[in-house]
Amino acid sequence: MTIRTRLTFLYSSLLAVVILVFIAATSSVLSWTLRMQVDETLLEVIENERYNAISDIMWPSSGDSMSPKTRSTPGLFLQIWHYNERGQPFLHNVSYSLLGYGYNEPMDPLALGESEQVRRDVIIGGDHRRVISQPLVIDGKIRGYIQAASSLRTVDAAVDRLLKIMLIGGTITILISLLVGDYLARRALRPIDAIAQTAKQITAADDLSRRIPYNGPPDELGQLTHIFNNTLERLERLFNVQRRFVADVSHEMRTPLTIIQGNIDLMRRMGPDEQTMAAVADEAKRMIRLVDDLLLLAKADAGRLPLEQARIDLDTLVLDVFRQAQMLSKEVSVSLGHVEPARVMGDSDRLKQLLLNLLSNGMKYTPPGGKVTLALHREGAHAVLTVSDTGIGIPPEDLSHIFDRFYRVDKARSRAQGGTGLGLSIAKWIAEAHGGEITVSSEVDEGSVFTVRLPLLPDADQQTAPSRPTQPHSRAIRLPRPR
Numbered sequence: 001m002t003i004r005t006r007l008t009f010l011y012s013s014l015l016a017v018v019i020l021v022f023i024a025a026t027s028s029v030l031s032w033t034l035r036m037q038v039d040e041t042l043l044e045v046i047e048n049e050r051y052n053a054i055s056d057i058m059w060p061s062s063g064d065s066m067s068p069k070t071r072s073t074p075g076l077f078l079q080i081w082h083y084n085e086r087g088q089p090f091l092h093n094v095s096y097s098l099l100g101y102g103y104n105e106p107m108d109p110l111a112l113g114e115s116e117q118v119r120r121d122v123i124i125g126g127d128h129r130r131v132i133s134q135p136l137v138i139d140g141k142i143r144g145y146i147q148a149a150s151s152l153r154t155v156d157a158a159v160d161r162l163l164k165i166m167l168i169g170g171t172i173t174i175l176i177s178l179l180v181g182d183y184l185a186r187r188a189l190r191p192i193d194a195i196a197q198t199a200k201q202i203t204a205a206d207d208l209s210r211r212i213p214y215n216g217p218p219d220e221l222g223q224l225t226h227i228f229n230n231t232l233e234r235l236e237r238l239f240n241v242q243r244r245f246v247a248d249v250s251h252e253m254r255t256p257l258t259i260i261q262g263n264i265d266l267m268r269r270m271g272p273d274e275q276t277m278a279a280v281a282d283e284a285k286r287m288i289r290l291v292d293d294l295l296l297l298a299k300a301d302a303g304r305l306p307l308e309q310a311r312i313d314l315d316t317l318v319l320d321v322f323r324q325a326q327m328l329s330k331e332v333s334v335s336l337g338h339v340e341p342a343r344v345m346g347d348s349d350r351l352k353q354l355l356l357n358l359l360s361n362g363m364k365y366t367p368p369g370g371k372v373t374l375a376l377h378r379e380g381a382h383a384v385l386t387v388s389d390t391g392i393g394i395p396p397e398d399l400s401h402i403f404d405r406f407y408r409v410d411k412a413r414s415r416a417q418g419g420t421g422l423g424l425s426i427a428k429w430i431a432e433a434h435g436g437e438i439t440v441s442s443e444v445d446e447g448s449v450f451t452v453r454l455p456l457l458p459d460a461d462q463q464t465a466p467s468r469p470t471q472p473h474s475r476a477i478r479l480p481r482p483r
Helices: 003-058 096-101 153-188 190-205 220-252 254-270 274-301 314-328 348-364 411-416 423-433
Strands: 069-071 077-083 089-095 118-124 127-138 141-151 310-313 333-339 343-346 371-379 382-389 437-443 447-455
Touching: 003 077, 003 089, 003 127, 003 141, 003 153, 089 141, 127 153, 153 190, 190 220, 254 274, 274 423, 310 314, 310 348, 314 333, 314 348, 314 371, 314 382, 343 348, 343 447, 348 371, 348 382, 348 423, 348 447, 423 437, 423 447
Parallel strands: 069 089, 333 371
Antiparallel strands: 077 089, 077 141, 118 127, 127 141, 310 343, 371 382, 382 447, 437 447
16 A cells, blocks of 8 residues: 555544544534423423422312323423322323323333432333423422423434434545545655656666756655755766776776886896886876875765865965975976965865966976966955966867866876876865865967965954065076986
8 A cells, every 4th residue: 555545544534533523522512402401491390380299299189189180281291290198109290291192100210219300311102202300308308209301302303414414524525535635645745756756767777867856845845855866966976976987097097007018028028127117117106196186086076085174374385385396396497476465264285285286287388498487366355376387378179178187288298297187177176175266267389377266264364364575485496307
């Protein structure tokens, strides 16, 4: 049985119980109300007859006999019972209506002998009647009883009619509730059906790009749909990361492995020499760098690469990166441009890695004698880092792909210099992980400018950052390339 069917029957069953309780309560209230009206009428008749009945007992007339006297009580039945000297009850007065029945027995025999008023329903001649028995007490002794009765046929008919109407109406209501409940349950649980269908389609087609459409309110089902879509998105991202990681590794490692294998075959035939061993070592180092970069990006894509959050004096970090870049430069000079004090929140190691990747990229694509410049200034609420070079530049058709993984403008040149094609991708991830962005502008044969924008800390934090002189480090330094 489906959830929709169970919910429909559950709601309908609850509604049926409520309707039955309502019918029982309504019929009971109606019956009680009508009986109270009957009791009030009977008590009024008893009260009217009580004085005369006591008078007849205390001062019996000389003409009294054991034959009952008749009374006219339209619509009601009346009996007045006296006790004789032997303590036996005899019928003293009776209504015409009872004489018509030929009924001379007590209407409620069990009430004779009771010391208190008794109200009871009895069946007389197949007729349902309400009987009230009132003892006649004289000098502390019960000398007789007054029994007044009224037919409950009208009351029973009214209650039965109400029960029939309400049962028919309740049955129709329950049937309608089944239909409406099934429709509402079907509509409310439609997102769950969509989730099930989507899961089946994903399983059958191995397609994690599917999503569940939902335009309803943000209730529990809306939240479930949102969570399921987020789960699918995360699974798709992880699957794509894994697939791309495998494809990238297999593609990028083919070349160094081929070179290593070729040099090993050469050494087997010719014997080892210094040049061959150096080539193998260079390719092995390149593979290590490649694996490290791939693992870093894979962790970043999976969201498992946490960043430290600390206040960073960005101008101090720029000076440290500049000193390290001086040691990396060979035939290309590295210079330090204008540097303004700036403080940001982030991971200093990752920001250093970003700048070193940009500087390394600029030095790779700048001919000997060229220059790479690192600068920092503030622009509104952002710190702006720029790395400019006088290199070969980037063609316009390559600018939109420059941050793609393993994308190289000059593949032969970058491979020869040991590049993995991941430096700019890593730089882009670091910038975005710090809430910033990285852009590039370039002209062929004139050079490129990479710009990184990072959000500054509030002004109150900026005022605590000391201003550091940068002029002594602004000169260009050129290191000779080893031969």
